[in-house]
Amino acid sequence: MTNIIETQLKSLISTYNKFSVWGKMLFFASLLIISMFLLSGFNKMREGFEQSDKFLLKSGNDVYDEFYVDIYDYLVFSNLKDDYEVGEIVNKTVPTSESKILDVGSGTGHHVAGLAAKGLDVLGIDLSPSMVKKAKEDFPKYKFEVGDATNSGEFGPNSFTHITCMYFTIYYIQDKTQFFQNAMKWLRPGGYLILHLVDRDQFDPILPPGNPLLYVSPQRYAEKRITSTKVKFDDFRYSADFKLNSDTNIATFEEKFKNDTDGKVRKNEHIMYMPTLNSIVNEVQQQGFILDSKVDLINVQYEYQYLYFFVKPE
Known part of the structure; x- marks a missing residue:
């Protein structure tokens, strides 16, 4: 199964490289439309979060509560x-x-x-x-x-x-x-x-649902490394950003959830020790x-x- 997938991906990339400029633009547009269709269908199944505070900060293991664990696979699983x-x-x-x-x-x-x-x-x-x-x-x-x-x-x-x-x-x-x-x-x-x-310094920190190109990394075509992710769920907006301090070998991955109904915000802060x-x-x-x-x-x-x-x- 793995070899078949690898072959298909290599064939897709090879075909893409042969496209003209207009062909490549059409290819990206097609991927974007397919991605939007798939994501919109999934997002309709996601429910918003509830909290009493206008702003709530979670860090460490506190990040992994029932709400976050429930959407975790959608955000990161491949x-x-x-x-x-x-x-x-x-x-x-x-x-x-x-x-x-x-x-x-x-x-x-x-x-x-x-x-x-x-x-x-x-x-x-x-x-x-x-x-x-x-x-x-x-x-x-x-x-x-x-x-x-x-x-x-x-x-x-x-x-x-x-x-x-x-x-x-x-x-x-x-x-x-x-x-x-x-x-x-x-x-x-x-x-x-x-x-x-x-x-x-080189990996792609964009989460899968925030990448409209599906199996093609947008980093290849960006002048500057893209570190942020944005996803629209049914009842809230999700955004995330990866920041690396090379001097301290510490990175932060910050996630923000903003409720569409009441504007309340939840922020998750992940500390990563990245030599x-x-x-x-x-x-x-x-x-x-x-x-x-x-x-x-x-x-x-x-x-x-x-x-x-x-x-x-x-």
Whole structure:
């Protein structure tokens, strides 16, 4: 399935490059119309938020309440990307019925479900009780727990053959060294640590529903990097912006929800600890891991985003 998708995407890009200027304009217009149609149909199903305060600021784990968890998948989930990542994990590490996999920052549970559907033993942990609750509701057959990957006592030595840390989770962990040390302890010899890493200065921070071009990154055609997302839901407006301070290695991802009816505003503030990609790779290696391989997510149109596969020595 993955190879078919890759072939179709490459064929689409190749065809696009052969278009004239007018052909390219028509192509973009068609994509925009299709996107607007799909998004308008979905947005009609979304309900507004309710709060007593005129302005409400949420940060840290408080962001992940029932309202936000309910719309989270619409904002960030990509079935194409998740399927591709699960496929690459299976192809590169060849897990068996004896494997035990830990997914750190499991969110709404899609990676756990994708791996478990292949008959694998998978446990998802997340700091957010609301996320864990949502994952259990959507995937009741699979295992999810509230857990902290920076707590060395969370699991015993040699508990897992794989530890995955997907979709920006590593950037929400401030003490990465402690996490890498824990992973080294929890993994069996020969086990894999799999990290989703990005080029912080180049990746596309626009969320999927805010990209009218669907499978084409607008960053390719922008004179300046686009960092904002805007989405119209049925009863409220959503906007978001990504800001990086390269000097402090801290990024903020700010989301704003404005209710159409009463004008009340909710703001979510995500703090992300984003050193350079190479510095993270070096830190993992300093804790004793061996870099095994890397997967470029450009194949599913997530440019400058990667899966890094590290191995605990035998």
